[in-house]
Amino acid sequence: MPVNASGQGFCRDCLALQRAETRRCTACGSPRLLRHPELYSLAIAHIDCDAFYAAVEKRDNPTLKDKPVIIGGGKRGVVSTACYIARINGVRSAMPMFKALEACPEAVVIKPDMEKYVRVGREVRAMMQALTPLVEPVSIDEAFLDLSGTERLHGQPPALVLARFARSVEKEIGISVSAGLSYCKFLAKIASDFRKPRGFSVIGREEAVGFLAEQPVTMIWGVGKAFAATLERDGLRTIGQLQKIDQSDLMRRYGTMGNRLFYLSRGQDERRVSPDHEAKSVSAETTFDTDLAATGDLVPVLRALSEKVSLRLKKAGIAGRTVVLKLKTQDFKTRTRNRQLADPTRLADRIFQTGLQMLSKETDGTRYRLLGIGVSDLSDDGKADPPDLVDQQARKRALAEGAIDSLRDKFGRKAVETGYTFGKGRNAHPPEPLDD
Numbered sequence: 001m002p003v004n005a006s007g008q009g010f011c012r013d014c015l016a017l018q019r020a021e022t023r024r025c026t027a028c029g030s031p032r033l034l035r036h037p038e039l040y041s042l043a044i045a046h047i048d049c050d051a052f053y054a055a056v057e058k059r060d061n062p063t064l065k066d067k068p069v070i071i072g073g074g075k076r077g078v079v080s081t082a083c084y085i086a087r088i089n090g091v092r093s094a095m096p097m098f099k100a101l102e103a104c105p106e107a108v109v110i111k112p113d114m115e116k117y118v119r120v121g122r123e124v125r126a127m128m129q130a131l132t133p134l135v136e137p138v139s140i141d142e143a144f145l146d147l148s149g150t151e152r153l154h155g156q157p158p159a160l161v162l163a164r165f166a167r168s169v170e171k172e173i174g175i176s177v178s179a180g181l182s183y184c185k186f187l188a189k190i191a192s193d194f195r196k197p198r199g200f201s202v203i204g205r206e207e208a209v210g211f212l213a214e215q216p217v218t219m220i221w222g223v224g225k226a227f228a229a230t231l232e233r234d235g236l237r238t239i240g241q242l243q244k245i246d247q248s249d250l251m252r253r254y255g256t257m258g259n260r261l262f263y264l265s266r267g268q269d270e271r272r273v274s275p276d277h278e279a280k281s282v283s284a285e286t287t288f289d290t291d292l293a294a295t296g297d298l299v300p301v302l303r304a305l306s307e308k309v310s311l312r313l314k315k316a317g318i319a320g321r322t323v324v325l326k327l328k329t330q331d332f333k334t335r336t337r338n339r340q341l342a343d344p345t346r347l348a349d350r351i352f353q354t355g356l357q358m359l360s361k362e363t364d365g366t367r368y369r370l371l372g373i374g375v376s377d378l379s380d381d382g383k384a385d386p387p388d389l390v391d392q393q394a395r396k397r398a399l400a401e402g403a404i405d406s407l408r409d410k411f412g413r414k415a416v417e418t419g420y421t422f423g424k425g426r427n428a429h430p431p432e433p434l435d436d
């Protein structure tokens with residue numbers, strides 16, 4: 001096995017090792033060669049399916065292959081995923097659908113089939129788990145993998161294992177992935193995003209600081225639009241500028257985020273790949289056909305979404321301790337409110353009641369286009385909703401909920417509608433999770 005030979009690499013198509021500095025594979029002629037001086041000493045990977053939902057739809061309907069395809073909801077919905085042909089035409093994830101269709105009128109729009117995507121996502125994950133037990137899913141179609149120490153098991157260094165994996169996913173599942181390989185999660189994720197689709201990028205220890213210096217601050221995990229604007233006001237645009245500032249200085253200016261800026265800007269990320277963090281939250285949200293302001297309109301939606309969240313928690317055997325309410329205003333501003341409970345819950349009624357308390361402070365005449373509710377702080381449901389700690393009224397509702405659940409199990413979801421949701425579902429779309 002070629003280990004630590006600088007400049008050595010392999011062909012991503014036939015996996016033949018490349019010893020000479022040729023531009024094409026000496027075995028199969030493919031130009032998809034991977035070379036890097038640290039190629040065989042890196043073991044932290046990030047895998048991300050390419051335009052996942054769209055890729056699954058194209059796989060299942062070959063007539064779509066060369067057409068621009070958008071996965072998303074109705075007129076007021078947003079783009080969940082755009083295939084690469086649609087992206088060339090300017091369509092982006094999270095873009096309102098009418099804008100996407102302005103940019104690409106010939107696009108084929110397909111409603112998301114979440115059950116199918118979850119199924120395919122699980123197949124991909126199962127293939128990852130065959131490589132290492134250390135798989136940390138980030139979303140339905142992406143995960144971190146720690147492949148350190150697996151070389152003996154596979155008889156190959158992680159880089160080759162990953163290339164073989166990408167090939168197998170294409171062959172066996174019929175969609176493509178992009179891979180990033182590095183020595184930490186932060187850089188592995190950046191690398192996987194580098195040359196999509198069908199990408200494979202490597203960021204080594206030697207080049208990390210120099211590479212990061214050229215990148216914008218927004219590349220740092222946790223730096224969103226608002227925080228980037230703050231940094232911009234302080235004259236900080238590139239990660240290189242952050243690299244020149246002391247840790248204490250960054251912390252004084254930006255608190256705990258300053259600490260993160262300090263370490264990540266220098267390519268230092270100690271976070272482990274942890275298979276336990278499978279889901280960090282469970283939530284459901286909905287975009288309205290017409291913006292809503294009245295409590296009477298919002299409450300039934302909140303109730304329906306709380307039930308959806310609760311159902312997922314119960315199915316997964318988990319519970320959440322923090323209830324999170326999300327609202328998006330008419331002008332696309334997001335409001336997030338959260339409240340921690342004394343103990344984890346999986347009950348629709350507790351999620352709803354807690355959400356309602358938070359919602360009542362936000363119904364001030366503002367018009368909302370989106371409402372979401374969820375729980376985070378997840379644990380298994382062993383300690384959830386202890387009967388003696390929940391007040392009597394809530395306990396009665398909990399018992400009723402148990403009865404409703406068993407009826408629904410027998411006769412289906414629609415069989416039992418609570419007073420809040422009955423006949424009020426017409427404004428709501430199914431949630432449209434985003435995917436890149």
Ligand SMILES: [Mg+2]
Nearest residue numbers: 048049141436
């Ligand atoms: Mg993806």
